[in-house]
Amino acid sequence: MSESRKENTTTTVGILEWFRPGEYEEVRNAIQDLKALGISHLRTGISWADWYVEGTPEWYDWLFPELSEHVEVLPCFLYTPPSIGEMEKTSSPPKNLKAYADFIDLMITRYGEHFEWVELWNEPNNKVEYDFTLDYSWTKFSRMITMAAYWAKKQGKKTLLGE
Template identity: 30%
Template sequence: MKINSIPKQDGYYLEPVANEIIWFTARNRREVNLEIEKLKSYGFETLRIGIDCAEFNTKKGSKWYDWLIPTLAQSFELELCFDNFSKTDGMSICPKQALPEIVEHFILKHGKYFSVVELWRNPSDRKKQDSVENIFSDDVVFTTTWAKYLGKKVKLGKIRPIDFEWITKLISSQFLKNIECLEIDKEEGNLWETNTKFYERTLRSLFHAKGVSAEIFPNENSTTLNQLSKGIA
């Protein structure tokens, strides 16, 4: 079983559907240990753990994650999902460490606890009209290459229709041969954005034409959440 969650300010929210993520942003280790016991009692064996890059760059962030990952690994198999500053879109303060450095930190220090990393794009990157031909100038692309070199499997998550031109650019460069799978994030909005199956079929056709073997998975999980605990600070 896998655990599913989205970050909420007032606690952990879980739902019994696979392929989503739990965010441990609490600072109270005792409460986290209690939550671990609760998850074990429900029979969870595998967790997708969200790594908030902005959180990591705070004063206590790296120490928090350096405690959290080994602690969780004692009870669960882990997959790490790196949120590339998506919750801090628009901030003018430059991060102390960028995505490649953060992923490198986790692989070198905690790599024995996981074999797969999932990378998300920064929403601000989607708004840029980037004419740079070197695809490795993109944080996600460079990080993928580096993580593969360090022995990890890589997934691309939260891919949206707005990423279509970016994905086709990666297909043309044969870069997507470096990834295991791509997850399409279903959005609300216009017909193109909500027609996930059409978007998925289009990408599958392009993948087939270019010999890309990466799997494509649409994220169509229910948004109904079951609250298990509150007030962890």
């Protein structure tokens, strides 16, 4: 390996850990474990459905600053609130496809200082994550993600799509 190649090589280690609202002690323990393992990047799920549960906004008010103080955070935003889905389940497309973009806009406005990237949905090809039987042509999903990506970019964020 050439000297210039050695100088530019860095190793970044990341991990996935999803926390449920109210798991304060689990987050503190995870941060200690991440530090001990030398892990500097964390991908975590942020439930759109949970946003409407009492206490969840306060949970995220605590979670984002707490995590970003120790690791680079990649939030993955998913799970339709059942009350606004075509069917009453978190994997359903929302009746109003723009509602997901509105949620992304809200989350970036409120917490965007704590992350550079956003992941728009997770494993949409997994029926548990996104019920594609309600959207065989993937038209609804594509519109929903396109609108969300547009607002994320307008807010200065980079986007990626889970596979």
